Amino acid sequence: MADKIKDAKIIFVVGGPGSGKGTQCEKVVAKYGYTHLSSGDLLRAEVASGSERGKTLQAIMQKGELVPLDTVLDMIKDAMIAKADVSKGFLIDGYPREVKQGEEFEKKIGAPCLLLYIDAKGETMVKRLMKRGETSGRADDNEETIKKRLDLYYKATEPVITFYTSRGIVRKPLL
Numbered sequence: 614m615a616d617k618i619k620d621a622k623i624i625f626v627v628g629g630p631g632s633g634k635g636t637q638c639e640k641v642v643a644k645y646g647y648t649h650l651s652s653g654d655l656l657r658a659e660v661a662s663g664s665e666r667g668k669t670l671q672a673i674m675q676k677g678e679l680v681p682l683d684t685v686l687d688m689i690k691d692a693m694i695a696k697a698d699v700s701k702g703f704l705i706d707g708y709p710r711e712v713k714q715g716e717e718f719e720k721k722i723g724a725p726c727l728l729l730y731i732d733a734k735g736e737t738m739v740k741r742l743m744k745r746g747e748t749s750g751r752a753d754d755n756e757e758t759i760k761k762r763l764d765l766y767y768k769a770t771e772p773v774i775t776f777y778t779s780r781g782i783v784r785k786p787l788l
């Protein structure tokens with residue numbers, strides 16, 4: 614099963630909450646036909662299923678915290694395997710959120726050929742998320758949780774950019 618994705622082309626898409634990762638991914642999909650997998654969307658689908666696991670995840674996400682690494686990684690891996698036959702490559706949006714997630718992904722799946730870094734100012738991200746919160750119905754698009762997500766981004770996720778910059782695979786798409 615897992616060797617179906619052994620040689621898959623992998624692009625990580627990393628940026629803060631509200632930076633526009635999903636929007637940029639749609640553009641890449643339209644142009645290059647890669648398969649877009651968003652860790653947040655996969656997690657929200659699990660929550661929407663009403664499963665026990667979903668309830669646990671919901672409580673974590675509502676607080677703006679990271680869900681356990683193994684849970685996200687398993688979900689991404691399953692989604693990749695399910696699409697392996699029809700996919701030219703994968704855009705992994707919202708993962709890795711911390712350096713450890715990147716290391717585990719590389720051990721269990723493979724190395725990324727590229728990391729797209731979606732850069733945006735903190736105040737821009739907050740403004741967008743507050744606006745999105747008016748209609749998104751997302752439990753984490755509120756002022757308190759947004760602040761926690763942003764803090765966590767600077768603390769845990771920015772080091773991911775540094776880590777892959779030293780490997781020479783980070784690109785900023787021209788927005």
Ligand SMILES: Nc1ncnc2c1ncn2[C@H]1C[C@H](O)[C@@H](COP(=O)(O)OP(=O)(O)O)O1
Nearest residue numbers: 630631652653674678679680685707708710
């Ligand atoms: N790779 C990952 N590891 C742990 N938790 C994750 C994760 N990706 C998403 N989550 C959880 C925590 C996030 O605050 C929440 C929403 O994720 P998202 O949709 O990618 O949000 P954002 O709009 O902040 O980029 O889901």
Ligand SMILES: [Mg+2]
Nearest residue numbers: 634635651653
């Ligand atoms: Mg998103």
